[in-house]
Amino acid sequence: MAIVKPFKAVRPTRDKVALVSSKSYDIYATEELESKLKFNPYSFLHIINPGYKYHKQEISDEQRFKLVHNRYLEFKEDAVFTQDNNPSFYIYQKITTISSFCGIIAATSVEDYYNNVIKKHEGTLHKRELLFENYLKNTGFNAEPVLLTYPDNDEIKTIIQEYKQKRAEYEFSTTDKDSHSLWIVNDIEDIEKIIAVFKKINTLYIADGHHRSTSSCLLAENIAKQNPEHTGKENYNFFMSYLLPESQLDIYEFNRFIKDLNGLSVDEFLIELDAFFKIENKGQGLYKPKEKHQFSMYLNGDFYALSLRKSAYQFTDALSELDSEILRQTVLKPILGIEDIRNDSKIVYSQNKSDGLELKTKVDSGAYKVSFGMLPTSINELKKIVDSGLLMPPKTTYIEPKLRSGLTIYEF
Structure with a gap:
């Protein structure tokens, strides 16, 4: 039984979303990154590369994390970001020149990760787990969802198709010729339908984001120990994920x-x-x-x-x-x-x-x-290995879609 939860995303305003969203920081070549930072004041890259503001690229991890938090607050104060009033799911579609992906952005459960409802196929490096946990703790948010996959489901497909008939909250294209659309699911009946359908799904598989998910779980464990009023319902008990049917994964x-x-x-x-x-x-x-x-x-x-x-x-x-x-x-x-x-x-x-x-x-x-x-590697091979309790060797699969940062942000 998979637990999914709607959340109040912090998001770019509709008029700025194309300027704000970015690819993952490490994908950019040095010259391209410099150009983005120089000519686009709204780019999410300013938040995750905060030393640029002070013409200082070499800073410690602790300094950078604190500056990331400060830049994030500035984007909120300047109304580049706003937070939704109601907990919602978010249907996100990405269309490339060769593929199309459409799934649901939701909060998924740390408990499910520990109970092996959410399963991983790769090992993680403890050093990187601790680094990203420290990042999450200091910044207070996550802007890049973990990619989870599930067996194709007609009920979820029907809900998604119904929303795709409506006008999207976001519709924009990027310079790599990809198009992006996002619909907000805040109708209570539809939210309950989505929750109910995922309760009938036994397993979610991590396709991409093993370190992010593990670090989120470490953070939840440590915060819970320090919270005498811990209930298990706090935001830190969940992490943001993009749930995609397995037929849409490109491996x-x-x-x-x-x-x-x-x-x-x-x-x-x-x-x-x-x-x-x-x-x-x-x-x-x-x-x-x-x-x-x-x-x-x-x-x-x-x-x-x-x-x-x-x-x-x-x-x-x-x-x-x-x-x-x-x-x-x-x-x-x-x-x-x-x-x-x-x-x-x-x-x-x-x-x-x-x-x-x-x-x-x-x-x-x-x-x-x-x-x-x-x-x-095929999705069936991946699942067979995971369900056997085994892990793949490093660099076995390169899985798409790769998601943009800053479209939806999850605060702890």
Whole structure:
């Protein structure tokens, strides 16, 4: 039984929303970020990059968090942001040149996270958890929802379709040619319908935002300990999420780039691979795998097709069947000597939304010796692993939509 709750979002006014909302801070190149901060006084980037106001980019975390809070208050005082009077759900649609996403922004339960109603598929770094918890504690808000997914549901789909027939509160486009729309659900009957439908859903899966959700839970736990009147209904017991049906998720793979062959020559490396894979030289023409347990490899000017020899590899659980895990167990660890795939400097990852050409270009540049590509993980594979109580290796999935910051803000 999943608990969802309406909340009073702090939002940009309709006339400024296109100027306020931003992509995640770390997506911007340095020059683009500088331009946004210089020419757009309403950008949410001014809040999360507050040192710009003082021409000071290098500040401590504590200083930055306090300044973030101050800039946020300024946006509220200047009426760039206003808070809704009534608790609401928010239907948010994003349409790109290749995909369309439409789901519900809501407050989701910390209790559900601890009770495994909300399930994760990736591990988190405790250092990052503590950093973001400290950020939330000092700023008092979260402006970027966790992306959760659920099995497609006709009742929720009907409610969303009814609202999409009405005029949206927000309708705007961004320079990357994406269009954004948001509808406010504050009708009590519709709110109760949404709550009731989600109560019948047994599991929500975290698609993106593992550190945000874990940090929110740590914050709730610590605040509750300090609150003698804790009831479990306070805002800090929930975190903002974007709930999207699983059929609308776009899942891409990450390519792997390796800086050296662990002391092996090209021929020696191919011989080592032959123990696990049937190897076909595909020449210089771009090759992409066509089925699971196949990999593309670019090495020494040629593409190769690697097909797993199933007699040489044992499937023991859902994780062992995952292509990223197969590559780790057969190549990265035993042959290339990469023990820690999260932190080893010899391996670099890049999400693959294109035709895979970077597998060739980055190796040809001399920066890497070999690269590997694979098919994306399916939602069913993800769920099977999660439901088995297992976690995926780092950089297994790149999931969209990526959400803009500052459209709806959740205060603790």
